[in-house]
Amino acid sequence: MSADVLIGTQWGDEGKGKLIDVLTRDVDAVVRFQGGSNAGHTVEIGSEKYVLHLVPSGIFRSGVSCIIGNGVVVDPIGLMEEMTALTERGLDVKQIMLSDQAQLIFAYHKRADAMKEAAAAKVGKKIGTTGRGIGPAYCDRAARTGLRAGILTKPEALKKAFYDNCERYNKEFAAAGMELLNADEEYAKLKVAAEYLAGFVTDTVVAVNKLLKAGKKVLCEGAQGTLLDVDHGTYPFVTSSSTVSGGACTGAGIAPKHIGTVWGVVKAYTTRVGEGPFPTELFDADGEELRRIGREFGATTGRPRRCGWFDAVATRYSCMINGVDKMAITKLDVLDTMKEIKVCIGYELNGKVIDYVPSDVEDLAKVKPVYESVPGWNCSTENVTCYADLPENAKRYLDHIAELVESEVAIVSVGPKREQTFEKN
Ligand code: GDP
Ligand code: IMO
Ligand code: MG
Secondary structure (H helix, E strand, O other): OOEEEEEEOOOOOOOHHHHHHHHHHHOOEEEEOOOOOOOOEEEEEOOEEEEEOOOOOOOOOOOOEEEEOOOOEEOHHHHHHHHHHHHHOOOOHHHEEEEOOOEEOOHHHHHHHHHHHHHHHHOOOOOOOOOOOHHHHHHHHHHOOOOEHHHHHOHHHHHHHHHHHHHHHHHHHHHOOOOOOOHHHHHHHHHHHHHHHHHHEEOHHHHHHHHHHOOOOEEEEOOOOHHHOOOOOOOOOOOOOOOOOOHHHHHHOOOHHHEEEEEEEEEOOEEEOOOOOOOOEOOOHHHHHHHHHOOOEOOOOOOEOEEEOEEHHHHHHHHHHHOOOEEEEEOHHHHOOOOEEEEEEEEEEOOEEEOOOOOOHHHHHHOEEEEEEEEOOOOOOOOOOOHHHOOHHHHHHHHHHHHHHOOEEEEEEOOOEOOOEEEOO
16 A cells, blocks of 8 residues: 655645544554654644644544654654643544654753754844754754664663763853753653653554555655755755655655655645745735634744745645645635735746746745736635535636646645535545
């Protein structure tokens, strides 16, 4: 059986968590393959709302294996707290597996994240990270100084490595004039988390491949979005992992030949959190309306999300990089009251219109969006349960998006709940 991959096609928060929950109806395992608790994936079921940071969004379907893959950077204390909170709400965390190869995030990574951001802010180069230690943890991985989750099962080795690393990081903090970490205090918290998590640690690469061999259906859950990808995003205003579909191969240990359908989650407009260029960003009443109606506030940090019109140039690029087979269009309902909807169909750069995303971030920051206006539908779609019942102008909007980004619309989402989702065909 193949492994399907679901990724965000924009700057994150497209509604990946909701879609994973919906698609998990038909799968045996969900695997997170990159990122860490910078992710905030919201799933609403009935009157309950959950925000997941590290636990895969398949957790709400009993019997589904929820795998935190080798490509993820895991804050053990955060993961323990997340799992404990889910247990208190009646969910079965025994479905969770944690890769022994996943990199660990410690207090020093979070502090290093803050230190780097503060230094960058002084020279106007802040990224606006989530402060979850993601960049420093991936730096340690690349520098081969990171600790992997397997060490959670070896208390003595963990203690020694943690104290050694605290010492190394404290030298950096001292040089930057920052308060030093209290290694004893931090270790005490870590020890509790290690004891809690040790039983969940396993070789998930072998587990995933066994599932595939046995004909089971695997779904890989992307975090962040394509335009935040460390290679293909708006570098340096990106996260530190491979957020694209290809990341599922390395981050879950799945060979390319086993990848099946690539799902691209596409918000019907665009949002971004943090710094960096955003060609269609709105600073007017329409932008305010999108934020208000779409409740565009970060699920991880609570920051207001920057909002703008749909960018077909950026999303087409994203569909290309990911090889998107099927799109799930989310938050269509947020446009219900818009009289006129704009779609960015090109960028003007240095007096010339281009139809691609410039790879130089300075050029991208300079582009002026070229818009096309389409009429709104001015009626509520939140209770629509099948494609045929959508207002004609909403269908035209979806067809138009599909044509512009050269990919097929398969699912439409008109609200945060499971039931507010339907297939096009
Ligand atoms: P993710 O990071 O991609 O999983 O997305 P987030 O959970 O950060 O942000 C998406 C937000 O939109 C969440 O609050 C969801 O509950 C909500 N949401 C998802 N799909 C829809 C939709 O179709 N309509 C509306 N109105 N809200 C949605
Ligand atoms: P989900 O999975 C939106 C952004 C941050 C910042 C940049 C780098 O919920 O879609 P980092 O902490 O990763 O070093 O921050 O990436 N960012 C996200 N934006 N959704 C996310 O995740 C994000 N995760 C990171 O705001 O601009
Ligand atoms: Mg999110």
